[in-house]
Amino acid sequence: MAKNKMTATKKISLRFPRHLVSRPVVYHLIKDFNLELNILKANITSEEGHMVLELKGERADFDKGIEYLTQSGLIIDTLCREVTRNEERCTDCGACVTVCPSSSFTVDPVTREVRFEEDKCVVCGMCILSCPSRSMELHF
Amino acid sequence: MAKTIEEINQKIRSGRAVVFTAEEIIGVVKEHGLKKTAALVDVVTTGTFGPMCSSGAYFNIGHTKPRIKLGGGKVSLNDVPAYAGFAAVDVMLGANALPEDDPRNRFHPGEFNYGGGHVIEELVAGKDIKLTATAYGTDCYPRKKLETWINLRDMNEAVLFNMRNAYQNYNVAVNLSDKTIYTYMGTLKANMGNATYCSAGQLSPLLNDPMYKTIGIGTKIFLGGGEGFIAWHGTQFNPSVPRTESGVPKRGAGTLAVIGDLKHMSSRYLMGTSMLGYGVTVSVGIGVPIPILDEDILRHTTVTDDDIFAAVVDYSDAYPNVKPEVVGEISYGELKTGRVKINGREVPTASLSSYPRAREIAIILKDRITNGKFELTSPVATLPGIESGVKFKLLNERPINGEK
Numbered sequence: 001m002a003k004n005k006m007t008a009t010k011k012i013s014l015r016f017p018r019h020l021v022s023r024p025v026v027y028h029l030i031k032d033f034n035l036e037l038n039i040l041k042a043n044i045t046s047e048e049g050h051m052v053l054e055l056k057g058e059r060a061d062f063d064k065g066i067e068y069l070t071q072s073g074l075i076i077d078t079l080c081r082e083v084t085r086n087e088e089r090c091t092d093c094g095a096c097v098t099v100c101p102s103s104s105f106t107v108d109p110v111t112r113e114v115r116f117e118e119d120k121c122v123v124c125g126m127c128i129l130s131c132p133s134r135s136m137e138l139h140f
Numbered sequence: 141m142a143k144t145i146e147e148i149n150q151k152i153r154s155g156r157a158v159v160f161t162a163e164e165i166i167g168v169v170k171e172h173g174l175k176k177t178a179a180l181v182d183v184v185t186t187g188t189f190g191p192m193c194s195s196g197a198y199f200n201i202g203h204t205k206p207r208i209k210l211g212g213g214k215v216s217l218n219d220v221p222a223y224a225g226f227a228a229v230d231v232m233l234g235a236n237a238l239p240e241d242d243p244r245n246r247f248h249p250g251e252f253n254y255g256g257g258h259v260i261e262e263l264v265a266g267k268d269i270k271l272t273a274t275a276y277g278t279d280c281y282p283r284k285k286l287e288t289w290i291n292l293r294d295m296n297e298a299v300l301f302n303m304r305n306a307y308q309n310y311n312v313a314v315n316l317s318d319k320t321i322y323t324y325m326g327t328l329k330a331n332m333g334n335a336t337y338c339s340a341g342q343l344s345p346l347l348n349d350p351m352y353k354t355i356g357i358g359t360k361i362f363l364g365g366g367e368g369f370i371a372w373h374g375t376q377f378n379p380s381v382p383r384t385e386s387g388v389p390k391r392g393a394g395t396l397a398v399i400g401d402l403k404h405m406s407s408r409y410l411m412g413t414s415m416l417g418y419g420v421t422v423s424v425g426i427g428v429p430i431p432i433l434d435e436d437i438l439r440h441t442t443v444t445d446d447d448i449f450a451a452v453v454d455y456s457d458a459y460p461n462v463k464p465e466v467v468g469e470i471s472y473g474e475l476k477t478g479r480v481k482i483n484g485r486e487v488p489t490a491s492l493s494s495y496p497r498a499r500e501i502a503i504i505l506k507d508r509i510t511n512g513k514f515e516l517t518s519p520v521a522t523l524p525g526i527e528s529g530v531k532f533k534l535l536n537e538r539p540i541n542g543e544k
Contacts, residue, residue, distance in 0.1 A: 098334035112495040
């Protein structure tokens, strides 16, 4: 019981084969499985679709939602890429702060150090080339 | 009570010097007042760390057997071209230099991952660098080709020489166009989507001595982790810009040309830097001590971020086309809140220079002075002040096929 009450947050990458492009997947995830859902990236054509979602919900609902997706024939990859910061190279300048679309970087008002909150990162990669000391790295 | 630099140096030697950073002194003066603090405090230390493009280094790599005359030939360090217009084995490398085969902005915005600034960083970090050179050969210098690894420690001299650093105030950059632009002030989002600034503000050397009363030619400084000197006024020195009542310039004004032994520097304070779509440069750490000789000098060091104003400039049109208009004026105090109002619009802000590292430099310099390891120098000549009439000029272009 306690276990089922736990919430899960996970970013997933979803690939739609051609015959499933028209299926209202997002609608079902929200309505049938009570999941909080954030579309981080979506690229859907008549040929194929790719969507990156952040799903949040109770563990049981989360698992049922994932089951629904796989049974529908969608291809799920848990996002395996992540952006990390090389602390040796970061100078705390702050050039990344306004470039990041998901506000993963914040400046401490007292120390002026730049915090990087990885759980807010949507792996868009905008910070990587905008960082003057090249301290942001994309890992697979 | 006026002090002299010699009196301060005597206190430094005996370990009794009272030193605060330009950040700490604000509170000290607030608590004790100018008069009491001026009598008590000997030195205020400043610091700045940010991209400083007009930086470079020159090297004497030592003579080869048989001898080669690099002057007039071609030299590169890790495939980054260096300048070979001097005598036999003296070469100079600029922070902005790029390998010949770098795509630059062919695919805009170019990445600019490696260049002169990075070679300087790697040399300082003790890494081996690949030197390749060709020469035309003479009777006394017969050799025509050279390919070797070199290391900073094996060179005769390795000297950092920067012709324009430590800008006294700088523009705040915005983009009023409807597409993203890539500048030396960082990535600027369309329609004033962000604003970038680049100054240590209340910690910045020349903002704490706005009228150049103590900082001059010959002033010993913290440079790139080691020691250096102010060699000259920096290029584009422009003292006659608008100033606040207390003399703080509201535009880029004074600059410093600095020199120091690269062998004693650290890659923490001399770091290769890439600006997307713009180029490579080097981030330099500089700290300048300000001797508190009288109350007036002390008063200038109590400047706060709220007292320093910078011009907001449109980098999509006004800057590239040299139009004088500014979008507005804004204080560093406001910029540092992360959000500012410009023309009624709320704009998120980002810094390109590192305030934590500027603070770190001011603290290191303070510790060196307190521990008797760093004495002050009297400048041998002053920087050109407002009265000098020195002005920043644009190029007067004259077509070469016309009359002179």
